[in-house]
Amino acid sequence: MHTITAAMAWEYFARNRWTLLLFPFVANLMPIFVLGALSGYNVNFGSKEFIGIYLGFVLYTTAIIGIGVLMTQGSISRFYLKPLSTTTMVNFFFWGGGALAAAEIACSIAIWNNLFNANWPIAGPVLFAIALWGSFQPLLRVPVKSISGIITAGAIVAGVGYWFLSRHDELEGHGKNFWHNISGFDLLFAVVAISVGYGLTLWRVRWDRSGRQLMTLTDRIEEAFERWLCQYFTLNHTFSSPLRAHRWFDFQTRTFMLPLVCFLFLGAIWSIALGMAAYNQDHKIGIEVIFSCTNITAFAQLIIAFVIGMVMIQGYQWNSGRKMRGQDQVAMKPSEYRIGHYLHSLPISPTxxxxxxxxxxxxxxxxxxxxxxxxxxxxxxxMSLTSFNVHTLIKPDIQFWQLAVIGVSFYVFLPFALMNNIATFTLVVNRQVWLPPFIIGTVILIAVWPLFVGLALVAAVLGLLTYCTIQCLKRKDVTPLATATIWSFGVIVSIALALSFRPEDWRIASVIAASLGTLTILPFFSLPLALQYHRTT
Amino acid sequence: MSDSTNLSSASVVEIQRLSRSFGAKRALHEVSLSIPRGGVFGLIGGNGAGKTTLIKHIMGMHYAQSGSVRVFGMDPVAHPVEVLGRIGYMSEERDIPNWMRVTEIMNYTQTFYPAWDTKYAEELREMFDLDPKQRIRNLSRGQAARVCLLLALAHRPELLVLDEPSSGLDPVVRRDILAAIVRTIADEGRTVIFSSHLLDEVERLADRVAMIHDGQIILHDRLDTIKESFHRFTLRFEQPFNEAPLILGTIERKGAGHEWTYFCRGDRDQLIQAARTLQAEIVQETLLSLDDIFVCNVTRS
Amino acid sequence: MQIHIHAQDGVPIYLQIVQQIKYLVASGRLQPGEELPSIRVLAEQLLVNPNTIARAYRELETAGVVEKRRTAGTFIAESGSPLARKERLKLLNERVDQLLVEASQMGFELNEVLKLIQQREHVLRQPKKEERNHE
Structure with a gap:
């Protein structure tokens, strides 16, 4: 028993050497970047003003780290044919993964606290992360059909998310507090969530291992839905060009997730808000809930964009890194996205x-x-129907155009950059072995001078962008006119974004604006090269 | 364009001194190969010998670390659209997007190939008994392989590349695949390259065979020539030997005392002559299958 | 037309086809004037390279077993029967040679072998009669 667990742990760490570092790095990159930029101003992050930022970062980091642990763990079904009890393997995946994720999250917040004197609570987010991890396991260990999966996932996110947000009094809109005290109810909630999750996971894996399948009500609904889809939504025509065909394919396999999640989130938020407003007979509560939760949707969008980017590197490449051999043979069909051979045998240029x-x-x-x-x-x-005063939500000194520019950057350009740059950066990581020391060096430097990470990032991206642009022009992937247009667009976006900050924040503003501007236009030049690299290794 | 077609009329694939290693592992070493237009080219070798790596070079999925690869006279890495548009390819993994329905993947793939023959695709679909409304993830392994085969054939490619097409499939599906190969070359000028470790398939179908072992081509010729140049004789000597005398072209000898079995390469008459000069009597002569030739060549090296 | 290919045999496939068609002609299962399947059809049926079938047909044509008619296809030659007898003799000769070699290695005289052949023939006839009686 002991040796089996040790062997599984060794295999896990040996297989994922660098990937294990990558996810905490990505999860900490944005918070450290933003906090570093802000900390130049002698602010107290412990004050209630920063609770929104804190919540966003905790959710973002939890999601990235959780996804990272899940992705590195791989499928539990590859152990089905080993002489292992189901309990042993579920224990390893459930408790081992949960402990790792919790430790990483605790470390991340501790690092922020240490670097920026934030004094943010750690126990609360860790409890939340464990509860979320535990309640998601039954869904993730054994694949669920899409619709029932989405419904259950939505319910879990709503339930655990409501608990987490209400602990910060986030939903009431006034008197927001950090979650410093963990009550008996919180502990009970977490324990119940984890035990129910554990029991269900064990049960589902046991069923799956013995080859039985559940026909739940949602599966029946799904079947009916499938028939309906088949009748009306089957692709019955061909496309006029390979580009259009691949665009359809890419939308169907990856990017479709973004509007779907956005739709589900907004739907949930509106129904919660309307419910609360009706229950309290007060429009104000509903409006406040929607307003504060819109930011959460935007954060969720960023996470989904990141996942979409990760899916691309999974799908379009096939022979870098340590793959689990025989994954396809043991009780698993090739995954939805790992179709490199087929995609790369199609006569379509990387451009x-x-x-x-x-x-x-x-x-x-x-x-x-x-x-x-x-x-x-x-x-x-x-708001206008109920003559609600907007300025209780937004400070009066912010202009509408500033809000619009920040909104567009945050909702439009940042997801775009996240979606399309991950493939490029894995390209850099795969080719350049000097990246890890560079990262360590950067981390040490930001401890001394927080703004440095931003500048380093901007410099690195700018260098990459210049290199890719030159390569693309050489390969005639992009016309000079298009290059000029895209670059000027990037410059305009950067300037507009920089101007929309307060004038006294010009230093952070320019770093943030420059990095977002460069990251937004980078894919136009780097993606053809990255795809060429992934096709021809 | 006319230049490249002129070049390609001689050979479809031209590989010169191609080497490739993955880290410390040497996958291909100084491989030179010319595959003529028309006929079936069989690539045989053990697991991990380098068959798939070689095929991926032809498909432009690996760049040539050293040496050169030309398909239809072009570099497949630099001209993916021109080269891949004339190739039908079926990978060993047979990894096609499994959320699509059969008709969807046919429609989707058709877009990429201007030469796609809708009528022929439909014929194949009916012949393979594929339900157009089924999702690929719900198909059996054999049916999924038939979908892959359909996608590789429907644009009547000039070159059909099949990497281990029949591994893990039942005999009925294997028959379909072999029949497809036969049909493809029955049309003038079309070429098939297929790798397999099922050597009886190769023996039935191949015109030319290349044997690859440890990243090197150890044998490459017409199948007829290969079969004629390997022989196995059992010789009976007048006096017993502890170690039997060497005959020109001996690859391996086994036996004890008076009787020794020789596995030789060379002209049959010359070998018989050589045996006579040793005053040995040929007790038995057996014909060799490709399997025997492969096993002997590989175990020796 | 029933032809079976054994790729593991070592015997070249075109030769297997030649021999089996000769045998079919010799045993009368292919009659003179009968048409052979086209190269493409036979190749698909046997799952063999069409060039191999073409080579077998060429070989049969030179041996005079089949003849090509310009537009129609490949047919069993009309002069098939004398050759059939020759083929049959050849087949039998091979078997007899083998028997004689083995007999001499085991130290039997020719007379003894002949006697044995007669004996066996007698034995083989008996059960056949019984079978007929049963029917």
Whole structure:
């Protein structure tokens, strides 16, 4: 028993050497970057003003680290044929993964606290992370059919998320507090969530291992839905060009997730808000809930964008890193996205493939932006109908255009950058072995001078962008006119964003604006090269 | 364009001194190969010998670390659209997007190939008994392989590349695949490259065979020539030997005392002559299958 | 037409086809004037390279077993029967040679072998009669 667990742990760490470092790095990159930029101003992060930022970072880091642990663990079904009891393997995946994720999250917050004197609570977020991890396990260990999976996931996120947010009094909109005290109810909630999750996971894995399948009600609904889809939503035509075909393919396999999640989140938020407003007979509560939760949707979008980017590197490449051999043979069909051979045997140039991917990203972001605008429009209508004073939510000194620029950057350009740059950065990591020392050096330097990480990032991205642009022009992937247009667009976005900050914040503003601007236009030049690299190794 | 077609009329694939290693592991070493237009080219070798790596070079999925690869006279890495558009490919993994329905993947793939023959694709679909509304993830392994085969054939490619097409499949599906190969070369000028470790398939179908072992081509010729140049004789000597005398072209000898079995390469008459000069009597002569030739060549090296 | 290919045999496949068609002609299961399947059809049926079938047909043509008619296809030659007898003799000769070699190695005289052949023939006939009686 002891040796089996030790062997599994060894295999896990040996297989994932660098990936294990990558996820905490990505999870900490943005918080440290923003906090570092802000800390130049002698601010007290422990004050209630920063609770929004704190919540966003905790959710973001939890999600990235959780996804990282899940991805590195791989499928539990590969152990089905080993002489192991189901309890042993579930214990390893459930408790081992949970402990690792919790430790990483605790370390992340401790690092922020140490670097920036934030004095943020650690126990609360860790409890939340464990509860979330535990309640998600039954869904993730054994694949669920899409619709029932989405419904259950939505319910879990709503339940655990409500608990987490209400602990910060986030939903009431006034008197927000940090979650310093853990009550008996919190402990009970976490214990119940984890034990129910553990029991269900054990039960589902046991069923799955013995090859039985559940026909739940949702599966039946799914079947009916599938028949309906088949009748009306089967692709019955061909496309006029490979680019269009691949754009359709990419949208269907990856980027479709973004508007879908946006739709589900906004739907949930609106129903919660309307319910609360009706229950309390008070419009104000509903409006406040929607307003504060819109930011959470935007954060969720960023996380989904990151996942979409990760899916791309999983799908479009096949022979870098340590793959689990025989994964396909043991009780598993090849995953939805690992179809490198097929994709790369299609006669489409990396240039066109990159364009198709960027267009599909644009579609999906366009769709979710439309949904967000619709939600904000409805909110505005609600506010004007009830003559609600906007300035209780937004400080009066912020201009509308500033809000618009920040909103667009945050909702539109940042997801776009996250979605399409991950493939590029894995390209850099795969080719350049000097990256880990560079990262360590950066981390040490920001402890001394926090703004440095921002500058280092901007410099690195700018260098990469210049290199990719030159390569693309040489390969004639992009015309000079298009290059000029894209670059000027990037510059305009950066300047507009920099100007929308307060003038006294010009230093952070320019770093943030420059990094977002460069990251947004980078995929136009780096993606053809990255795809060429992934196709031809 | 006319230049490249002129070049390619001689040979479809031209590989020169190709080497490739993955880290410290040497996958291919100084491979030179010319695959002529028309006919079936069989690539045989053990697991991990380098078959798939070689095929991936032809498909432009690996760049040539040293040496050169030309397909239809072009570099497949630099001209993926031109080269891949004329190739039908089926990978060993047979990894196609499994959320699509059969008709969807046919429609989707059709877009990429201007030469796609809708009628022929439909014929194949009916012949393989594929339900157009099924999702690929719900198909059996054999049916999924048939989908892959359909996608590789429907644009009537000039070159059909099959990497271990029949591994892990039942005999009925294997028959479909072999029949597809036969049909492809029955049309003038079309070429098939297929790798397999099922050597009886190769023996049935191949015109030319290359044997790859440890990243090197150890044998490459017409199948007829290969079969004619390997022989196995059992010789009976007048006096017993502890170690039997060498005959020109001996690859391996086994036996004890008076009777020794020789595995030789060379002209049959010359070998018989050599045996006579040693005053040995040929007790038995057996014909060799490709399997025997492969095993002997590989175990020796 | 029933032809079975054994790729593991070592015997070249075109030769297997030649021999089996000769045998079919010799045993009368292919009649003179009968048409052979086209190269493509036979190749697909046997799952063999079409070039191999073409080579077998060429070989049979030179041996005079089949003849090509310009537009129609490949047919069993009309002069098939004398050759059939020759083929049959050849087949039998091979078996007899083998028997004689083995007999001499085991130290039997020719007379003894002949006697044995007669004996066996007698024995083989008996059960056949019984079978007929049963029917």
């Amino acid at each position: 066109h493939m990159a364009r198709a991917i960027l267009q599909s990203a644009a579609w999906s972001i366009g769709a979710s932006t439309l949904l967000m605008s619709l939600s904000l429009g409805l909110l505005w209508a609600w």
